[in-house]
Amino acid sequence: MNYQGYDQYIDHHCSDSIDELSILCAQPSISATQEGLEECALLLGEMLKKRGFLVEIAPTSGAPVVFAECKGKNTGKTLLFYNHYDVQPAEPLALWHTPPFTPTLIDGKLYGRGVDDDKGNIVSRLFALDAILDQDGELPCNVKFIIEGEEEVSSPYLHEFIEQYQDRIQADACVWECGGVDDDGVPMQALGLRGILYLELSVKTANRDIHSGIGGSIFQNAAWRLTWALSAVKGVDEKVNIPGFYDDILSPTDEDLFYLKKMADPSEKYKALFDLKDYLHYVESGVEDIRVAAVFRPTCTIDGINSGYQGPGSKTIIPAEASAKLEFRLVPDMDPEKIMISLRKYLDELGFTDVEIKELGSGKAAKTPVSDPFVQMVVDSTKELYGSAMQIVPMIGGSGPNAIIQDALKLPIVMAGVGYDGAQVHSPNENLVIDLYLKGTKHIVRILKEFSEMD
Amino acid sequence: MNYQGYDQYIDHHCSDSIDELSILCAQPSISATQEGLEECALLLGEMLKKRGFLVEIAPTSGAPVVFAECKGKNTGKTLLFYNHYDVQPAEPLALWHTPPFTPTLIDGKLYGRGVDDDKGNIVSRLFALDAILDQDGELPCNVKFIIEGEEEVSSPYLHEFIEQYQDRIQADACVWECGGVDDDGVPMQALGLRGILYLELSVKTANRDIHSGIGGSIFQNAAWRLTWALSAVKGVDEKVNIPGFYDDILSPTDEDLFYLKKMADPSEKYKALFDLKDYLHYVESGVEDIRVAAVFRPTCTIDGINSGYQGPGSKTIIPAEASAKLEFRLVPDMDPEKIMISLRKYLDELGFTDVEIKELGSGKAAKTPVSDPFVQMVVDSTKELYGSAMQIVPMIGGSGPNAIIQDALKLPIVMAGVGYDGAQVHSPNENLVIDLYLKGTKHIVRILKEFSEMD
Numbered sequence: 001m002n003y004q005g006y007d008q009y010i011d012h013h014c015s016d017s018i019d020e021l022s023i024l025c026a027q028p029s030i031s032a033t034q035e036g037l038e039e040c041a042l043l044l045g046e047m048l049k050k051r052g053f054l055v056e057i058a059p060t061s062g063a064p065v066v067f068a069e070c071k072g073k074n075t076g077k078t079l080l081f082y083n084h085y086d087v088q089p090a091e092p093l094a095l096w097h098t099p100p101f102t103p104t105l106i107d108g109k110l111y112g113r114g115v116d117d118d119k120g121n122i123v124s125r126l127f128a129l130d131a132i133l134d135q136d137g138e139l140p141c142n143v144k145f146i147i148e149g150e151e152e153v154s155s156p157y158l159h160e161f162i163e164q165y166q167d168r169i170q171a172d173a174c175v176w177e178c179g180g181v182d183d184d185g186v187p188m189q190a191l192g193l194r195g196i197l198y199l200e201l202s203v204k205t206a207n208r209d210i211h212s213g214i215g216g217s218i219f220q221n222a223a224w225r226l227t228w229a230l231s232a233v234k235g236v237d238e239k240v241n242i243p244g245f246y247d248d249i250l251s252p253t254d255e256d257l258f259y260l261k262k263m264a265d266p267s268e269k270y271k272a273l274f275d276l277k278d279y280l281h282y283v284e285s286g287v288e289d290i291r292v293a294a295v296f297r298p299t300c301t302i303d304g305i306n307s308g309y310q311g312p313g314s315k316t317i318i319p320a321e322a323s324a325k326l327e328f329r330l331v332p333d334m335d336p337e338k339i340m341i342s343l344r345k346y347l348d349e350l351g352f353t354d355v356e357i358k359e360l361g362s363g364k365a366a367k368t369p370v371s372d373p374f375v376q377m378v379v380d381s382t383k384e385l386y387g388s389a390m391q392i393v394p395m396i397g398g399s400g401p402n403a404i405i406q407d408a409l410k411l412p413i414v415m416a417g418v419g420y421d422g423a424q425v426h427s428p429n430e431n432l433v434i435d436l437y438l439k440g441t442k443h444i445v446r447i448l449k450e451f452s453e454m455d
Numbered sequence: 456m457n458y459q460g461y462d463q464y465i466d467h468h469c470s471d472s473i474d475e476l477s478i479l480c481a482q483p484s485i486s487a488t489q490e491g492l493e494e495c496a497l498l499l500g501e502m503l504k505k506r507g508f509l510v511e512i513a514p515t516s517g518a519p520v521v522f523a524e525c526k527g528k529n530t531g532k533t534l535l536f537y538n539h540y541d542v543q544p545a546e547p548l549a550l551w552h553t554p555p556f557t558p559t560l561i562d563g564k565l566y567g568r569g570v571d572d573d574k575g576n577i578v579s580r581l582f583a584l585d586a587i588l589d590q591d592g593e594l595p596c597n598v599k600f601i602i603e604g605e606e607e608v609s610s611p612y613l614h615e616f617i618e619q620y621q622d623r624i625q626a627d628a629c630v631w632e633c634g635g636v637d638d639d640g641v642p643m644q645a646l647g648l649r650g651i652l653y654l655e656l657s658v659k660t661a662n663r664d665i666h667s668g669i670g671g672s673i674f675q676n677a678a679w680r681l682t683w684a685l686s687a688v689k690g691v692d693e694k695v696n697i698p699g700f701y702d703d704i705l706s707p708t709d710e711d712l713f714y715l716k717k718m719a720d721p722s723e724k725y726k727a728l729f730d731l732k733d734y735l736h737y738v739e740s741g742v743e744d745i746r747v748a749a750v751f752r753p754t755c756t757i758d759g760i761n762s763g764y765q766g767p768g769s770k771t772i773i774p775a776e777a778s779a780k781l782e783f784r785l786v787p788d789m790d791p792e793k794i795m796i797s798l799r800k801y802l803d804e805l806g807f808t809d810v811e812i813k814e815l816g817s818g819k820a821a822k823t824p825v826s827d828p829f830v831q832m833v834v835d836s837t838k839e840l841y842g843s844a845m846q847i848v849p850m851i852g853g854s855g856p857n858a859i860i861q862d863a864l865k866l867p868i869v870m871a872g873v874g875y876d877g878a879q880v881h882s883p884n885e886n887l888v889i890d891l892y893l894k895g896t897k898h899i900v901r902i903l904k905e906f907s908e909m910d
Contacts, residue, residue, distance in 0.1 A: 032768070153768070154769070194668070196771075198769045198771070205731070205732070206729040206730060206731055207729055207730035208729065210729055211852075211853070212754065212756045212758060212782055212784070213649070213784065213851070213852040213853030213854060214749070214852050214853070215725070215749070215852070216754030216755075216756040216782070216784050216852065217735070217748050217749055217750075217752035217753070217754045217784070217852075218725075218734050218735055218738050218745055218748050218749045219725075219729070219731065219734065219735065220731070220732070220733065220734070220735065221756060221757060223757035223758075223759070223760050223779075224685075224689070224756075224757055226760075227682050227685045227686055227757065227760070228686055228690070228691045230679075230682045231682055231683055231686035234679065235683070236683045236806070270670075270673075270674075274661040274662055274663065274665055274674070274775075275661060275662035276660070276661055276674065276675070277660070277675070277809070278675065279673050279674065279675070280672070280673055280674065280675065283673050290673055293672050293673050294669070294670070294672055294673045295672075297672035298672070299667065299671030299672045300671075301667045301671040301676060301679075301773055302676060302678035302679055302682065302762070302763065302774070303667060303678075303763050303764050303769070303770060303771060303772050303773075303774065304678070304762055304763030304764035304765045304770070304772075304774060305678050305681075305682070305760045305761070305762045305763065305765075305777065306760070306761070306765035307757070307759055307760045308757065308758050308759030308760065308780065309758050309759035309780055310759045310760075310761035310778075310780075313487070313608070313815060314609065314653045314758070314780060314782070314815045314816055315758060315759070315780070316651075316653070316758060316782060317758050317759075318756055318758075319757070319758065319759060320729075322760065323765075324678075325763065325764055325765075325769060325770070327667055327671070327769070327771060329667070329668065329671050329672070351691070354732070360768060360769045361769055396668070397666075397668040397669050397670070397671065397672075398666075398668035398669070399668060
């Protein structure tokens with residue numbers, strides 16, 4: 001296919017699209033603080049309507065979901081875009097070089113909160129539609145958007161929308177919210193995300209901290225109770241002791257292992273970057289490949305512990321309260337609900353009935369097979385644009401709500417987007433490289449056009 | 456003996472003594488922040504000189520020690536007072552009803568930082584000397600004062616003074632810095648203090664927190680390393696696993712047990728006060744008497760743990776750093792230095808070479824035998840004053856530098872003072888009951904007079 005007309009449109013209308021992106025980014029939409037979510041959803045709805053989409057601002061128990069659909073030429077095929085209009089908080093503000101909600105163009109980069117994650121990707125998709133509408137007068141296939149407002153806080157209510165709109169959101173394939181190039185400019189295709197179960201464990205043993213001289217040998221100590229409960233969950237051998245924890249794990253396929261081992265070994269890079277002494281024993285000993293262990297091993301991570309006195313010097317108290325953030329990253333087909341139940345039962349059986357467990361977020365892992373024809377099309381369609389096919393990453397360590405979509409719709413999910421390693425997403429000075437914005441947009445054009453012509 | 460003249464002097468000069476105490480308390484002397492220590496030492500020196508004492512402001516690596524001595528009638532006998540002129544910080548200031556460094560008399564109580572601990576006790580001793588000097592024209596025996604300036608921060612440099620002044624501080628008996636009455640107004644005689652070893656354990660696994668999605672299954676996690684190291688030190692059975700930890704423990708004597716079991720059982724009181732569900736297993740099961748376990752069992756207490764994210768909601772990180780305050784209360788004859796060495800060796804052998812140990816304070820336990828004649832004299836000398844002999848407490852759970860004095864001077868140490876349960880020492884609204892101040896001062900007169908006449 002010849003994409004010259006589409007590409008020229010994109011090149012010529014770049015500044016219009018960046019203006020539109022700037023308008024969207026100037027509207028704060030912070031799910032952590034719930035600032036500006038409705039306003040942003042409405043603004044986005046208007047942008048979609050301008051392209052001829054039928055838009056619904058669907059309420060949930062949390063932020064509304066923007067659902068939009070538009071019929072195209074080949075009505076037998078439907079492509080779904082999953083995105084999110086919420087952003088991370090801008091804090092710490094002092095570290096920004098430009099105002100986070102006043103997008104600012106400097107030396108070929110646009111700076112601002114959300115210029116990549118995920119408003120940059122949203123407007124890039126709209127820009128790709130504009131190019132196609134300009135050249136073809138219509139979309140090549142049916143297009144749907146699900147743009148949620150709480151991705152940055154673990155999509156707690158997305159399932160409500162999915163259940164309610166089950167019939168209307170059906171599609172044949174899905175383009176996920178993000179994507180981009182690696183250090184060398186090679187576009188990456190991540191086909192799977194791990195699941196997550198994020199918990200807070202807490203213990204309260206008294207109504208106040210007590211002088212340790214009085215009670216150290218007679219009173220319960222919340223910090224000790226928590227320490228022992230945590231140690232019971234995972235030991236120094238890194239084995240999670242919750243009964244049944246490893247039962248439902250699907251091994252990576254030969255294809256998964258093949259593609260993972262094609263990737264560069266990051267061992268030396270990480271050691272230098274984070275000043276590490278060693279890796280966990282199965283990696284350090286070479287028993288497991290670091291690239292495989294990093295994504296196909298479930299984790300049990302303490303993200304934080306808080307108890308008692310933490311200031312300088314000494315304070316002699318028995319802490320009355322202790323809490324820890326405990327996070328599990330799950331691989332296919334682990335079930336967070338089942339693990340939660342097993343953990344409660346396990347702690348109870350060990351006598352840790354005093355340890356309360358609160359769920360702060362959960363979701364299953366999901367992945368799309370490398371061999372899926374839609375994946376192959378998307379991967380190959382970057383060749384002339386980026387100078388190479390996409391590098392396939394069968395699974396990444398992070399998590400997202402892809403399982404919610406995939407379980408409901410049973411479709412392949414690919415990633416495509418405008419990001420790069422230096423984009424500073426979630427951090428101060430989030431930025432978008434205009435050149436990558438144009439390339440990412442052109443890639444979306446190719447995906448739409450070629451998808452609509454697939455058998 | 457007839458104490459009428461001394462007692463009348465004390466009753467008649469009460470407001471002069473409270474004025475002097477107020478002057479001393481108006482001079483902040485906060486060892487935690489090192490505010491006003493020199494000034495307070497000099498002020499105190501002047502107060503002692505006025506009573507005919509030879510005073511030296513002895514420098515140490517920390518705050519100076521005020522050493523004072525005065526010859527008395529019976530020069531064959533010397534009584535030593537150990538006190539401290541430093542106070543705890545006044546914070547939180549908002550909770551004080553009167554300015555902490557402006558002592559204020561309200562309804563028979565003097566409010567202010569240090570009015571009890573320990574300036575109230577210091578000036579009460581001076582007041583007792585005044586009464587004797589007024590009535591007898593001279594002291595009944597040699598009197599020495601060691602008044603240090605860093606008791607509230609674990610007396611880190613007192614040993615320097617003791618070593619240097621070894622010859623000049625010799626005495627036959629010592630009155631410790633504090634004392635007072637219980638809930639029922641019965642004066643208490645605590646004869647022993649536990650030792651302490653206060654440590655900070657810390658682990659650093661990387662130069663920054665790392666995204667848990669990237670590294671949860673390949674990177675070391677400082678919070679886990681610390682959790683496991685702590686669990687290795689003491690398990691859920693409450694047994695400390697450091698080799699040799701229990702080797703040097705002296706069992707309480709029959710006398711110790713007799714007096715401890717004469718005390719009221721505090722189980723129900725503590726449960727109600729602190730809203731406790733249960734005690735540690737050996738107390739809850741009745742295997743150990745709560746009064747004995749509370750003071751004659753060494754402890755291993757986590758006073759605080761700090762690692763990673765502790766705010767609301769979830770943050771997905773592998774903490775690069777973790778630290779814990781770990782405190783041991785020691786019974787006779789445990790040696791903090793030996794335990795420190797064993798702990799290091801033990802952690803190393805288990806592979807926890809990454810866990811750093813920093814000592815924040817240490818000292819041995821020490822106690823004076825109940826049967827010591829000096830103890831018996833002090834205990835009996837409250838009878839007509841308080842309506843009962845002192846209640847003997849062979850050992851209390853808290854700690855202090857008494858072992859430093861006792862190891863150097865080999866003398867009995869008793870407690871006597873002006874405190875009560877509601878004195879709020881170390882807290883906002885520290886206060887002194889004037890009536891108890893007068894009684895405590897009269898008790899000191901009796902101790903001085905009767906000590907000088909002992910065989």
